[in-house]
Amino acid sequence: MPRVSTAPGPVPPPDQAEHAAPAAEHHAGASPVRQGSRVVIIGGGPGGYEAALVASQLGARVHVVERQGMGGSAVLTDVVPSKTLIATAEWMTVTEQAGELGIGAEDDGAGGALRADMDVVDRRVVRLAQKQSRDIRGRLEREGVQITLGTGRLAPGLSPAGTRDVLITTSEGEELRDEAEIVLVATGATPRILPTAEPDGERILTWAQMYNLTEIPEHLVVIGSGVTGAEFAGAYNALGAQVTLVSSRERVLPGEDENAAELIEAVFRRRGMTVLSRSRAAGVTRTGDGVAVELTDGRVVEGSHCLVAVGGVPATAGMGLEEAGVELSPSGHVQVDRVSRTRALRVYAAGDCTGVLPLASVAAMQGRIAMWHALGDAVSPLDLGVVAANIFTAPEIATIGVTQKQIEDGEVDGDVTRLPLSRNPRAKMLGIKEGFIKLFSDRSTGTVLGGVVVAPRAAELVYPITIAVTERLTVDQLANVFTIYPSLTGSIAEAARTLHRA
Numbered sequence: 433m434p435r436v437s438t439a440p441g442p443v444p445p446p447d448q449a450e451h452a453a454p455a456a457e458h459h460a461g462a463s464p465v466r467q468g469s470r471v472v473i474i475g476g477g478p479g480g481y482e483a484a485l486v487a488s489q490l491g492a493r494v495h496v497v498e499r500q501g502m503g504g505s506a507v508l509t510d511v512v513p514s515k516t517l518i519a520t521a522e523w524m525t526v527t528e529q530a531g532e533l534g535i536g537a538e539d540d541g542a543g544g545a546l547r548a549d550m551d552v553v554d555r556r557v558v559r560l561a562q563k564q565s566r567d568i569r570g571r572l573e574r575e576g577v578q579i580t581l582g583t584g585r586l587a588p589g590l591s592p593a594g595t596r597d598v599l600i601t602t603s604e605g606e607e608l609r610d611e612a613e614i615v616l617v618a619t620g621a622t623p624r625i626l627p628t629a630e631p632d633g634e635r636i637l638t639w640a641q642m643y644n645l646t647e648i649p650e651h652l653v654v655i656g657s658g659v660t661g662a663e664f665a666g667a668y669n670a671l672g673a674q675v676t677l678v679s680s681r682e683r684v685l686p687g688e689d690e691n692a693a694e695l696i697e698a699v700f701r702r703r704g705m706t707v708l709s710r711s712r713a714a715g716v717t718r719t720g721d722g723v724a725v726e727l728t729d730g731r732v733v734e735g736s737h738c739l740v741a742v743g744g745v746p747a748t749a750g751m752g753l754e755e756a757g758v759e760l761s762p763s764g765h766v767q768v769d770r771v772s773r774t775r776a777l778r779v780y781a782a783g784d785c786t787g788v789l790p791l792a793s794v795a796a797m798q799g800r801i802a803m804w805h806a807l808g809d810a811v812s813p814l815d816l817g818v819v820a821a822n823i824f825t826a827p828e829i830a831t832i833g834v835t836q837k838q839i840e841d842g843e844v845d846g847d848v849t850r851l852p853l854s855r856n857p858r859a860k861m862l863g864i865k866e867g868f869i870k871l872f873s874d875r876s877t878g879t880v881l882g883g884v885v886v887a888p889r890a891a892e893l894v895y896p897i898t899i900a901v902t903e904r905l906t907v908d909q910l911a912n913v914f915t916i917y918p919s920l921t922g923s924i925a926e927a928a929r930t931l932h933r934a
Contacts, residue, residue, distance in 0.1 A: 468493065469807060472598045472610050473799075474584035474751070475618035477504025478792040479782030481568050483616050483799030488575040490807045495610055496577055497584040497600055502569040503561075505620050506792050509640040512564050513557045514663065517642075518824045520553050521667035522888075525703075525826040529863030548671045551646045558643060580608070586615065586756040586779070596756070596778050614778055614806045617753070617766060618799060621744035621784035628715030629655065629740050635723050636716050636738050639664065649673045651735035653725045655713045657684040659823050661741035662696065666825045669705045676706040676733055678713050678725065685823065689836060689884045691850070691868070692829045696886075699827070699866060708733070716740070746785045761787065770813030772802035780806060794819055818902040822891040827867045830894035833882025833901040834872055845875045849930045851923050853887055858918035864888060871897070871907070871927045878906040878933060887920060896924055907931040 471487045473480045476498030487494045501508050527546055530536065572579060580602060587597035587609075596615045600608040623638035625631065633641045639660050650673070654665040657679035669675040677684065677700065684700065684707060685693040700707055712728045716738050725733040746764045754760055757776035759767040765787030772780045780802035783795030797814060804811035823829040839846040853859040853867035867887040873880055880900040885893045900910045911928035915921045 469613045470595075470611060471495070471614045471616070471803070471806075472497065472584070472596075472612035473616045473618060474598065475504060475616075475620060475783070475785075476502045476568075476579070477506045477618060477620050477783060477795060479618035479620075479795035479799035480504065480616065481572060481799075482796040483618065483782060483803045484572055484577045485575060486800045486803040486809075487614075487807060488572075488577055490803065490809055492614070492803075492807060494575075494577045495580065495612075496572065497580050497582055497598070499581070499583050499603075501562075501565045501581070502572065502579065503565040504618075505622070505640065506795070507564050507568065508561050509643075511792050513561045513643055514639065514660075514667075515824055516557045516560050517553065518663060518667045518826075520548060520556075521670035522826055524548065524670040524672075526888075532863050548648060550648050550671070553671075554643050554646060582606075582608075585751040586753060586758070586776075588752060588755040589757075590777065599752075612778070614780065614803075616772075616799065616802050617748075617751070617758070617774075617779065617781040617785060618783045618795065619747040619751070619785045620795075621746050621790070623740070624743045624745050626655075626713075626716075626740055626742060629713065629738070631740065632718065635718055635736070636740065639739065639741055642739060645737070649735070649737040651676070651722075651737070653678065653723065653733050653735040653738045654741060655716070655725065655738065656741035656743070657681065657707075658687070658741065658743065659685065660743075661739070663824050664739055664741060665705060666696075666700065669700065669703055670826060674704075674706075674735075676708065676735065678708050678711050678727070678733070680710070680712045682709055685829070688823065688829060689831060689870070691836075691870070692831075692884055692886045695866060695868075696823075696825050696827075696829065699825075744784060744790065746787060748785050763787065768798075770801075770815075771805040771811060772798045772814070773805070778806075788814070789816060789819060789821075791819065791821055818898070820894050820898040822894070824891075827864075827887050828885075828890035830885040830890035831883070832894055832898045833880075835882065836870070836872065836884075839872060844872075844881065846872050846881055847875050847931055848872055849927050851927045851930070853920065853923060856918070856920060856923045858920050858922070859887075861918065862888075869893075869923045869927045871924075871931060873907045873931045878908060878931065879904050880907055880910055880928070883924075885924075893920055893924070896921060 469492045471492045471494045473496045476496050484494045582602035584598050584600050596612045598610045631638050652668050652673045653676045654661050655678045665675050665677045684697045714726045714728045716725050722736050723738040748764050758774045766781040768781050768786050782798035784790050820832040834844050838844045850870045870884040872882040883897040907928040915925045
């Protein structure tokens with residue numbers, strides 16, 4: 433994607449970032465505008481460490497302050513561990529079609545059945561997360577980035593020299609002060625806690641505590657049917673736990689494509705999960721060796737464990753942000769423009785603490801954009817219209833661009849096509865019966881506007897659609913690219929052909 437250079441200057445309101453005046457394109461080998469600038473990054477997750485790499489590349493002196501370990505919660509307690517757990521669960525769902533494919537265990541008894549050893553699974557989850565954290569730290573250290581384990585907060589106002597002071601409390605309790613010309617806040621978010629469902633880390637858990645389990649829960653009650661709740665519910669169901677999913681909405685994944693959400697809920701029910709739609713949890717209590725989840729209609733669901741997955745809270749409290757002039761929303765999120773600037777001079781923000789879009793890929797891009805802009809390199813504002821997202825259920829749900837609802841509501845003048853995977857020859861060979869490819873195109877130009885993929889490995893399959901949306905390809909251009917026969921991507925080309933207009 434081309435990037436337009438915008439030189440650092442006065443900070444406009446967030447809604448004016450896209451109107452920044454373009455300057456000359458930055459050429460490879462040219463010295464950055466602010467080479468040697470001091471950059472302090474508070475938070476070492478994807479937004480923070482990606483920003484650190486860019487800033488170092490542009491010649492800045494970079495200091496990252498991270499409270500738990502490089503990679504932040506995304507690597508240590510969220511994205512990496514949860515997807516590692518889900519990868520194990522995926523192997524269990526793959527075996528569903530084993531009999532149809534002619535695969536069977538030599539021992540027809542219990543000895544031939546697949547099972548998951550949660551002690552081994554969780555040790556692997558933690559080991560891989562820690563290794564990823566070490567790899568990130570090693571990369572940053574090789575680039576000359578200074579790393580401090582601890583927490584950071586902003587001092588109010590600017591120094592006499594026009595810089596920002598960052599007050600640091602190290603993990604050993606030492607108090608430090610660092611002077612920065614540029615500050616990036618990338619502190620992420622923490623699990624939202626319900627006052628009537630206080631987690632104890634043993635039976636009542638947040639998503640960050642699920643890796644404490646050494647055995648598969650006998651009966652896991654999941655409160656919340658958004659992305660996190662659906663992913664964990666599906667994973668533990670596949671691993672052999674009895675699962676009850678409490679959803680306050682009419683269906684699971686209420687914010688996603690309706691056809692995709694309906695398919696996933698049907699799969700959940702087929703695999704034996706209990707889905708309680710239009711049900712809201714009033715509270716959770718310990719019952720000795722289990723939990724009791726009370727619903728607002730008076731029903732009580734008893735289980736062995738309860739996962740409370742009701743979203744996140746930005747980790748912005750106690751950082752002196754408002755005193756430093758940073759605007760926060762009522763929810764505590766840092767308000768930023770499309771080049772990651774806050775309203776406070778020299779202060780940028782990236783990631784889940786901004787509430788822009790809770791994806792590691794978006795956090796990383798916000799961090800990179802912040803440094804490109806702050807250090808005078810070529811940059812274009814963040815475009816959420818080209819962000820691909822994936823839900824790691826089985827099958828996965830990947831989305832990009834406009835939605836079918838936008839087309840149906842008349843917000844976008846577009847065409848919709850949907851092809852079931854069950855008629856794809858490669859899907860037949862693999863025993864895939866559930867899933868589909870959906871494409872959206874502009875009615876007048878044929879430009880690909882978006883798509884939905886519901887399939888195993890949808891995160892990989894959506895990539896050609898993402899390219900088409902980002903590069904504004906037409907359905908004819910997408911359809912006329914050679915695909916392997918047989919392959920699942922063949923259905924993407926076929927869907928594009930159905931949108932051809934003579």
